[in-house]
Amino acid sequence: MAFIRGCSLSSLAAFTFAALPPAALAVTHANANVNGTSSNSPGLPMVINTWGGPFVAATDAAYLSLLNEQTSALDAVELGCSTCEANQCDGSVGYGGSPDENCETTLDAMIMDGTTMKSGSVAALRRIKNAIGVARAVLEHTTHTMLAGDLATDFGVSNGFVAEDLTTPESAASCAAWKAGGCQPNYRINAIPDPASSCGPYTPAELDPSLEGYAAQLLGRGAPEGHDTISMIALHTSGTMAAGTSTNGASRKVPGRVGDGPITGSGSYVDSDVGGCGATGDGDIMMRFLPCYQAVESLRLGMTPQAAAEDAVRRMVRKYPAVQSGIVVVNSKGEHGGAGSGWTFTYAYRGGTMNETIVVSVPPLDTGSEL
Secondary structure, eight states: HHHHHSOHHHHHHHHHHHHOOOEEEEETTTTTTTTSSSSOOOSSEEEEEEOGGGGGGHHHOOOOOHHHTSOOOHHHHHHHHHHHHHHGGGTSSSTTTTTTTSOOOEEEEEEEEEETOOEEEEEOSSSOHHHHHHHHHHHHOSSEEEHHHHHHHHHHTTOOOOOOOOOOOOOOOHHHHHHHTTSSSSOSSSESTTTTTTTOEEEEEEOOOTTTTHHHHSSSSSSSSSOOOOEEEEEESSSSSEEEEEEEOTTTOOOOOOSSSSSTTTTTTEETTTTTEEEEEEEETTTTTOOHHHHHHHHHHHOOOHHHHHHHHHHHHHHHHTTEEEEEETTTTOOOEEESSSSEEEEEEEEETTTSSEEEEEEEOOOOOOO
């Protein structure tokens, strides 16, 4: 989107807030009619994404852009995710959030065209704030799907993006406090010295796969810290769809870690003939299940958006009962539903002639029910 790439993130944020309505309307899962059989589509155009709160600015920016029919679904997704990157939504998207063990913020993003099924993504992107913009450049200016690390940065610079430090005083102070506290929590396991009480440097501990307790040794020591993500789906009045995801990943991650955000079918997925999906949560687990691909294929087989979301979550909970996950699913008509586990998940949507965004609160699935 040319006008986005010509703006700084700060000016983009100013533009977005100037266009926003006063507030979003919060509703409960049941009141949003996501479990009913009647249609809950607000009409087209429509934008729907993970999370409410500060993420609503992204919903509104993308939706308002679609009121101009010259704006494509891809444009709207790029604008929405760029808004969250500029606003540092909840500290989990954009620069200055979720520093890794080396106190550096790196970014993951992907964007997908629901007509061609082509996607572009960047993983562990360094020193460029507008990750979703670089992901779109991958989609439009290469035949690849993903670029990673420093070479993704080089590609971004060659396409007009500015390389700059993503660290902020707040993220530097947060990382310093983490190190002063013995680097707890962290994502290391089976290492010497014990990562539960040490900052390292680490060397690997020897493991024996033939031992009975081997599988238990591969599990983490507790819940991961910080893994919110914006995953957005846009539906144009013409029926074309696009999806995208942007995140700065897990706080205190091992440098080089890539989550589910830039993985097509995990962070998000879309097929204009069927529908789309966005995901958030523990990406290291979720990417093992490609929940958004699963949900869209469930739509194709006739499931409602609500049933498809619940099915995708239950597949993960069967293997990882404590997983924190959130899935939002929308079909090509704009009918939508969501499901989550391990926390209360929210999603936001705005469509048709709605004057404000609605935020839907989704309680965790009852893990006592049949999985």
